[in-house]
Amino acid sequence: MTSEDTYDFIVVGAGPAGYALAASLSSTKSKPRVLLLEAGGKNDDETKRVDGKRWTTFMEPTMNWGYKTVPQDTCSGRELDYSRGKGLGGSSASNFGVYTVGAKDDYDAWGEKVGDKVTYGWNAMQPRFKKLETFDGTIYLPENQKYARPDPADHGHEGPLKVGYAKEWEKDLPLILDSLEEAGLQRNLDHNSGNPIGMGLMINSASSGRRTTAALFEHHQNPDGRIPNWVIIHASATRVMFDDKKAIGVETRSQSGSDLNIYYATKEVILSAGTLDTPKILMHSGIGPREHLEEYSIQVVQDLPAVGQGLKDHFFVPLVLARSPETNDRNSFYGSEEAMSAGLAQWNKDKTGPWTKHGCQVACGWFKSDKITSSQEFKDLDLSVQEFMNRETIPHYEIISGFPMHLMFPQLFQDYSYLSLIGFLMNEQSTGEVRLQSSKPEDPLLFDPKALTHPFDQRAAIEIYRHLLDITKHPAFAKDTISTILEAPSESDEDILQFWKDNTSSSWHMTGTVKMGKEGDVDAAVDNRFRVFRVEGLRVADMSVVPVMTNNHTQATAYVTGTTCAEVLIGEYALDEE
Known part of the structure; x- marks a missing residue:
């Protein structure tokens, strides 16, 4: 372990949730060392920001993982497009550019489901939404x-x-x-x-x-004039590394696929890879349904049946x-x-x-x-x-x-x-799942929304x-x-x-595969502090944890999920104290 490979926090995924989280952590007064890992590229081609062309950006292969569902029996046997953004900004760089926050009753219900109305109710969420935006209503x-x-x-x-x-x-x-x-x-x-x-x-x-993307966090000054102070590395996270049941770092594969590296976290690893990829990282790390992991000869760190379940969409x-x-x-x-x-x-x-x-x-x-x-x-x-x-x-x-x-x-x-x-x-009652298809971390999961x-x-x-x-x-x-x-x-x-x-098509609002809930809830995998149950030093902050299928286009909810997790971590580690 070298100092160059060691950080206070490692955030996996530079989409709306991950960018918001990493920016909030790294711009606190204590200036923790934050590593943001992103499997895709820089997405710095200015021609991909044309407002009127935002409807076709997802067709760029370098900006889309190109996922498809398994054939849907109730959709005439079709494989549905399950696009997911790739590169800095994640899906905010490739989606249709709709910014809607949803219903206040969504967030009040979130608070009820996880036993914390103070953190997740509308009265707490709306101020965070306001801090996120510069709104032009002209x-x-x-x-x-x-x-x-x-x-x-x-x-x-x-x-x-x-x-x-x-x-x-x-x-x-x-x-x-x-x-x-x-x-x-x-x-x-x-x-x-x-x-x-x-x-x-x-x-x-x-x-x-x-087009506005999550990459704007990189250069935004907070009210005190501080800007994010972080390191961004372009590499794929293959698994979380553990010492017994404590997360200590992340194994990555280079973009060429040839090099494996390990980056270490002294405080926390936070997965923000999204509803389709966060459960993959967890399962290849040994966290998920025991029988399913053993089917692919993955050593079980923690049996957690809810990982990969609960998939919702619009x-x-x-x-x-x-x-x-x-x-x-x-x-x-x-x-x-x-x-x-x-x-x-x-x-x-x-x-x-x-x-x-x-x-x-x-x-x-x-x-x-x-x-x-x-x-x-x-x-x-x-x-x-x-x-x-x-x-x-x-x-x-x-x-x-x-x-x-x-x-x-x-x-x-x-x-x-x-x-x-x-x-x-809205409020679909069908519930799907994501499952392993191989023991190789580079292979996507099988996505079955059961539409x-x-x-x-x-x-x-x-x-x-x-x-x-x-x-x-x-x-x-x-x-x-x-x-x-x-x-x-x-x-x-x-x-x-x-x-x-x-x-029918998916609107790419996938949610709920690592659902937040109360200890003992059979359908939950993380608690209301974003901590993965029964392990240490590992949290999840992206749409996979959201326990309510919010009534909106979900990028706004992803942003606020990242900032909410940041608030929790900043409070627990006293990062904004002198």
Whole structure:
């Protein structure tokens, strides 16, 4: 062991949770030595930050692990895309750039489940969200200011994450918002207030035409003027090293795959590799279900059956309609290679132009459904689940309008004057798992979300899609529709459910495979201080520990999970004391 290889804290994974955690620890007054390990590259190509291209960044092989699920029997035998960001920033550098915090009742339920409402309730989480962001709620055209009215008290203005609304909008966005309101969708003037119910403007993890990623933590000064003081090494963590049951370091493999190294931690190792990879590191370290580890001849350090279980996600399907060309100007941009190339040149020059307008501001909203809660499938749920889903701020589904699908599925479109409505299932009751497929740490796990296997999910999926169809038939909306590009063949339960099975996708919101809970909970693997049960010096801080499938796009929850763990560690080790 050399001093060069020894740190106070080792954080594995430079995604939203890991970056937030490492930055918070390393910028404390005591200036601990912090090592941040990241298996991917630097992700410093500026062209991957173009706001209007954020929908296709995941297609970059160097920025995506390229994971797929196992074939899903309830999804027509398909392997679903399970993209996960690779490199500095993690999935924040490759996802769709949606910044939503979820419902305040999500976080209150988190506190209830783990026996700590003080640390995890909304009253504790909202101040952390505010510290994370620099929010720009400016809407430049006076006639559009009716679509959002964020309360400054609900937002932060000095954090590392630059989020807000796009400066320019596509021509038909106000038209769509108005027609959706006429079709019965209530308006929400700020989804990030703690109550997401209603339709409104999506808050983007982008600012001034440029994508915001977790890498911004690297250069952010805290209020005292301190900046993070850490070491970043690009290598894959293969396993945690133990002395008996105390974590003492991390074994890594170089990016070339040829060199093994060990880095040592005098205080703690914290895994922030995400819902799909943190359980892999744990299992190859000997922590997980005993029989499963022994199947692959892995020496068991601690039998922990919950590791790899509890996988949750949000699944969605689209409804796509051709719209009147007079309502928008997409054909003149997406239909012209010259216009798109000129737009990119303008963005490279000064971060302005059509690539900061097209695809940069869409609408989204979360809703409750009496048809879902009156169904027999809902009534068959455990009473505690029913009570949670009936809480004031808990939605049953999400709708997004204006998603630029042609960027991912060009074969569907003859031209670009179209509109996609997407329905997302919230609070899914199907529960999946991740499992080893070999004894080699470099092999990914087998990912099985068991999508749409629960009767409630199937009933909710049917009612969600039927509501989308009802919206499109309303006169205020239908007047600008020319034809259907993609929808279920009929409104029967059978055809709608089959449409989901044939077309559902993951939204890459994977959660819960190393779930936080109370000692003795059979489905829990870490306690409410992020400590892995029955070992020392090892914590987990990423979406794998979150015990509630939050009703949002989960990158914001990943950030706040990292900062919450940092607060816990800073308090325990008195890192901010003189």
